[in-house]
Amino acid sequence: MTLTIYNVANAPNVVNKSLANGVTISAQPVEPCDFLTPSFIIDKSETITSGNYIVAGAPLNRHYFITDKSLISGNRVLVVCAVDVLTTYANGIKNSIGTVLRSESIGKPTMIPDSKLPVYTNQRIVDADKFPNTPFSAAFNNLAPYILTTIGGSTT
C-alpha cells in the first residue's frame, strides 16, 4: 500500500489541508485493518518520526491523522491513524447544501442575534437629538400667548 507522509500545520477542522513536501513510502497495514482507524508498521525514518498526516492509496484512499506512534522492534514504528473525513471528502462537502449557522465569510453581524458577540446591553450610551421644528416657544415676549374667550355681542 502506498502512503504519503506529510507534516501538516493546519488545524484538524480545516477542510482543505495544505499538503506539501510529502514523502511516499510503501507500507502494510496491521491486520485487521479498520478503514477509519488503521495502523501501519513503518521502518523508522526522519519522515515518519516527524510526520503527522498520511494520505493512503488504494484500497483505503483516505486521508488520515497520525494519532499515535510507537517504536517497536526492528527499528520500526507502529503508526496509529484516524481518518480525516473533512479533507478526504472535501469536494463532496463543498458541493453539499446545508444551513450555515455561523460563518466567517458573512463578515459582519447579521439580523440573527448572536449571544456570543460581546455586545453589552447593560452598558449603554445615551444620545439625544431634537426635531427641526416645534409649535411651542418659550419666547413669551414675542408671542401672543393668551386666548381670551368672551360672550360676543354687537358693539355699543
Place this chain on the structure above:
Amino acid sequence: MSVNQNIFGLSSQWQRYPYDSAWSAVDDINECIRVAYFGNYEPHYQTLAHGAENGMIDKSVPLDKSLSYCGLGTESAYSHVKYYSNATLEPLANGDAITPFFTDNRTITNFAFMFGDIASGAGYGNSGGRYNTTDRACRYYPDADVEYDYNNNRALIPVTSFKFTNFILLIRVKCCRGLNPDDAYYFNPENGADFTLYDYVNTNAHSDYPYVYCVYVVPYCYSDSTASRNPYPNMQKGQGIAILDSFDGATDSNLQQPLYSYYYGQTSYSDPAFKIHGMLTGGGTQQSLQYHASAEKTELGYLAICPDTWTAFKYRAYGSYICMGVWREYDNTFWDECMTAVACFGCFFTDKISIAQSGDLTDTDMYCGTLVDGVGHGDYTHGADNAEQPQYSAATNNTGYDPNNPPAIDPNNYNGEMSTHDIPLLSTATERYNISAVNMALGLLPKLWDYMALADPNESKSDYSITHFLTQNPIDCIVSLQFLPVKNMSEGSATTVKLGNFDTKISAYPAKTSIRYDCGNYEIFPRFGNNWIDRETQITLYLPFCGTVSLDPETYMGKAVNVEYLIDLTTGTCSAAVSFIANNGKRVITDVANGVCAIDLPVTGIQQQTLNSQLFNASESTKQLKVNNAFKGFKSIMGAVTSLNGENPMGAVSGLLGAGQDLYNIYASEKIADYNLQHTMLPLKMIGTSGGLTGAMCELYPTIIFSRPTTDYNATAYGHSIGFACCVTNTLGSFSGYTECTNVDLSGFAATETEKNMIQQALAGGVYL
C-alpha cells in the same frame, strides 16, 4: 415550470398552429405558437389521442396546470369569475340587471391560451345541447341536485409554447350605441362597432359607441422576421382562455361538484382572439350567451369575466332563446382598466394597430406586462424599459413560474395612508381672541371696568350690566382666559376685544380653533450597520406636553420619523402624532400621545347679584360707592393680567389671585360702617380653575433619545474565531473560513454512514472551509 410532456406530448412534437405554408417556412420553431401533441396529428381538424376517450382531452379531469407560464393576480377579472343563474335571468325583462350567483376570489389564477379547429364548425350556437361532447361549450350548473355532463369543452387545444417577442397582443374593443331595448340602437352587434383601444379612446368612437360589451386581444406575430406582424393564425377558428384552477364555486354546496373546465370566449368569426372582459362559455353570439333548449333556460348558468365597473343584464328573450350580456359605459378609467387587465398576462401588448403590425419592442407605445414572482398584477413597462424585462430576451414563454407551487400572494393592496386634517371653524356664541401681552397693555382693560363706574347711580347695576355685557354680572362675559405657549395662534385681521356689547378697543386677533404643526422628520440611522445590534437600541421620543413614547427599533430603524402636533386651541389639549413612511411610500401613524398645553388663568370678580342683595339696605349713593370700588378691584385684577408681559405665566396666576385679595382689601378699607357688612364676606366669583403648566418650563422641541448598547470586538478576529451568526442555506462551497452548519445533505458523494456522521458532527462543531 416546463409544460408536462407526459400529458401534452414531447416538446419536439408540439405542432405549429395552424399548419400552413408561411409558418412551416420558419426555421426557428420556437418563434411559432405551438400546441400540444396528442398523437395522430393532422394539420386540421385533428383528433386528440390523449385522455379517456381516444382523440379528446380527458373530460373528467382538469387540464394540467403546467400550461400556465405565469399566474394572473387578483387584479385580473379571471380571478373573479362571476356566475349567473339562468333561472334568475329568465323572468327578468329585457335590459334588467342581474347580480351574480357567485363570484370567484382567487389570489392567483393559472390559465392557458387555447385554439381549436373543430370549433370553427358551423355556427356558434349551442348546437350540442346540454350533453354536447364535441363542441366548445363549457357550462356550469347552479344546482347540486342534478348531475350534468358539463365539462365538455374538448375541442380546443392548449397552447404549450410561444415566444414573447413574437406574440404581441393588440387590445380591441367591441361596443354599441345604446342599451334601450326599444331603440334601434339597442345593444347588439349589428348596430355596434369594433375598434382598437387606441382608436376607441382617442377618436369620437367612444362618443358614438359609448357602451362596451367586450374587450379582447388579438395576437400579432410575424412569420418572417422581415415582414410585418399579422393576426395569427389568420383563420376562422375557435379560441379562448382556459382557467386551470378549480373554481372557487366548487366549494359552494349549491353548485354541482366538481366544477372545473376551461372557457371558450368567442369574439369574432374572422380573427383569433382571446376575450379579456365579457361573457365567456360557448353558445350564444359574440355579445351574449344564449340557451335555447327549454331545460337549459332554467337549469344552466352563465359565466362572465369582467370587473365590477361592468353591469350584467338580460339581453333578450325571444322564441326559445334567452340571452345574457355584460356591458360598461365608457369613461376616462376605461383605458387604464384595459391596460391593467391585459398586463396581467405578462406579454408584450399595445393599443395601436400600427405598433402591433410593425412597432419595435421598445417603441413608446409598446407595453410589457411585468411579472412579480411569475405573477402578473397589472403593472407594465413601456418604451425602452421593455428591454429590461426578462420577456425581452426570453427564448419562449417558459418563465420558470411553477403553477403547482405559486408564490404566496397577499391580496391586500396596502394602499392605506394615514393622515391628519384640519377641522372647520366652529360657530359658537363666543368670541375668541389671541392677545399679546404687549397689546393688552396696562390701562386698557381697566377701561372696561371704568365703564361700569359710568353707570347712572339710580340704574340697577344688573340691568346696566345686562345691557352692556349681556350678563347680570360683568365678569360672566369672560368665558375663559388661557395661556398657551404656542406660536401663531391668530388668524385673520386685527380686531378689538369685545365683552358682550362693549368694545374694549383692546387690539387683538381672532384666535384659531386648532393648529396642525409639522415638526419635521428625523431619520433614524442604524449605528451598527443595520444588524441585530441596532435592534437592541432603545429609542424614546420626548414630546412636549405629551410625555414620552417608545419607538420600536425593528419598525423605525432606517426610517424617517415624523412628529405632527394637533393642538385644540379651544381647550388646550394637544396630540402628537408619530408616523413614518412605510416601504410602500405611504405614511403610517404608529403612536398618538395626548396632553394639555394650556393653563386656565382664573379671573376673579364680584358676584353682582349677591352683592346687590347684601347691599339692599344701603343708601344708593353709598352702594354706588361700593360698586365703583368693586370695579376698581376688577381693574386691579385685569392689571395683573396685562402686566404679564414677558413674565412667567405661573407668576401670572398668583398675581391674579393676589388681585382678588386686593379687591377684598379695598372693600375692607371703605368707611361704610353704617352698613351691616362688617361680617359679610364679599361674594367673589372665579372664572376657570387654577392649573399647572410646568410642561412649558421643560424642553419645547420634540426630542429623540437613543440608548445604544456598547460593543467590544474585532470583526476580523471574531469572524475567524467563531464566525458571525447567520441562517443561510446554500452550497457550503459558497462560504469560506470558519463555518458552522447543520442539516447538510451529504448524499452527493460516497462515504460510509459512520464517516458521514463524523462529517455532520464536524460541520456542526465548526470547520474552516
